[in-house]
Amino acid sequence: MAKAPLSSLYAQFSHRWHSDITRLGYPAAYDELMTSLPATASAPTVLDAGCGTGALAQAWLKTNQPHSALHLLDSSDEMLTQARSNLASVPNTTFHQDTLGCTSIPKNHCDLLLSAHVIEHLDTPQDGLSWFASRLRKGGQIALSISKPHWCTALVRWRWGHKAFTPLQVHTLLTATGFANIQTVPFSKGPPSRTSCGYIATRV
Numbered sequence: 001m002a003k004a005p006l007s008s009l010y011a012q013f014s015h016r017w018h019s020d021i022t023r024l025g026y027p028a029a030y031d032e033l034m035t036s037l038p039a040t041a042s043a044p045t046v047l048d049a050g051c052g053t054g055a056l057a058q059a060w061l062k063t064n065q066p067h068s069a070l071h072l073l074d075s076s077d078e079m080l081t082q083a084r085s086n087l088a089s090v091p092n093t094t095f096h097q098d099t100l101g102c103t104s105i106p107k108n109h110c111d112l113l114l115s116a117h118v119i120e121h122l123d124t125p126q127d128g129l130s131w132f133a134s135r136l137r138k139g140g141q142i143a144l145s146i147s148k149p150h151w152c153t154a155l156v157r158w159r160w161g162h163k164a165f166t167p168l169q170v171h172t173l174l175t176a177t178g179f180a181n182i183q184t185v186p187f188s189k190g191p192p193s194r195t196s197c198g199y200i201a202t203r204v
């Protein structure tokens with residue numbers, strides 16, 4: 001059976017994405033990632049790149065830091081529709097239907113960049129990480145959740161086309177794209193502990 005292109009898959013599953021990832025424990029894992037995040041600039045400008053339905057941005061919002069701007073960017077109109085609904089009451093929030101590499105988010109604009117399970121879709125993941133670095137101010141923080149090798153991830157790859165990266169590969173990619181102080185944040189339980197790992201780093 002021929003597989004649908006990625007955009008069609010996300011369009012098809014957008015209405016149930018949030019409940020599916022919640023049942024699997026991903027928002028709880030994103031909460032764990034946020035507990036490791038150092039204090040950012042007061043009232044930071046935040047970007048969730050490849051936001052999907054907004055779960056990572058929601059985890060950050062639970063830290064209760066006020067933000068001056070929260071940007072959510074995704075290539076899928078259908079996923080963004082869900083994100084708009086999930087974050088409807090959050091002030092100073094802008095939704096961008098666009099791809100990594102776009103210029104709708106200016107260079108050096110963000111204090112904090114969030115991204116969960118997006119670079120796995122890129123032909124050249126370092127291009128995505130370089131774009132993240134370019135959107136951050138020097139000293140800005142990045143918080144990532146990235147798939148790691150595991151047989152569960154192999155199933156995800158078959159369905160969704162995700163690549164997987166070992167922590168060593170992620171550290172190497174982050175160092176090469178302008179990040180330092182790289183911290184690995186393993187997830188403690190459930191599917192996220194098997195399929196994914198969190199990372200926090202500083203843009204140099």
Ligand SMILES: C[S@@+](CC[C@H](N)C(=O)[O-])C[C@H]1O[C@@H](n2cnc3c(N)ncnc32)[C@H](O)[C@@H]1O
Pocket residue numbers: 010021049050051052053054055056073074075076079098099100115116117118121
């Ligand atoms: C695995 S989902 C993760 C969504 C969300 N971050 C989460 O953790 O639930 C990947 C998301 O990245 C988006 N995406 C894939 N490639 C993209 C690209 N090049 N630019 C922007 N968004 C992209 C997809 O539309 C999808 O919403």
